[in-house]
Amino acid sequence: MKALAAGLALGLAGCAAWAQASPERGRALLLQRQDTGCVLCHQIPGLPAGGALGPTLQGLAERSTPAQARERIADARRFNPQTIMPPYLSTEGLHHVAAAYRGQTVLTPQAVDDIVSYLFEAKAP
Template sequence: MNLSAAALAWGLVGCAGIVQAWAQAPVATERAAASVERGRALLLQRQDTGCVLCHQIPGLPAGGAIGPSLHGLAERSTLSQARLHIADARRFNPQTIMPAYLSTEGLHNVAAGLQGQTILTPQSLEDILVYLFQPTARTPVIAP
């Protein structure tokens, strides 16, 4: 491995550690107070969050098809992974069109009155997650 590849590898390890630490940071207060009803309302807000504009979301009216369907999210993602993606999907895909919901880093052309403000609060992110990860009634599969 050449020097620049080694430096990149160490840099990625450092970033991964920071991301992992943030994902595991205590959010007990927000999680304990999380509300499925508030999460549903936030997901439906076309002007504020815009989630239904791009995603199909279980239990909500038909949404968009720009982003992946959020049906079965709990089966293919952990709560921490989903939290990181919603907070700032640019960490995983710098070219994403998904807004950075809980970050203001690297944003350009932000209206003066909104500079330094995030779209979501930590509490509203937890509300959305509790909605998306709520247990659903599953139809039992009966073997033939």
């Protein structure tokens, strides 16, 4: 129910997938250095010290909407073709992908929703 409350608070209650988004799962995903690597590049409120290759995600809710953050996580190249941030929901235009991973996105849409729900729920430390 906590996840549902987060979804309602963000005004996205109409979206069934969003209603199931879990900030707890999102937190765990953000912390995975191998699978997501988010903390390698970002300082994220409520998580242990992160990297500085990307901007801090502190205050994200003031400068972006959940939908915008989701788009950026899905494929940051849409906003900045030169970005070093990996596309988490796209397999287009990738090179040197190991055979076992070809055609697969790094994350599932549900996992991205979980991450966004954490980022927009997290309070300043």
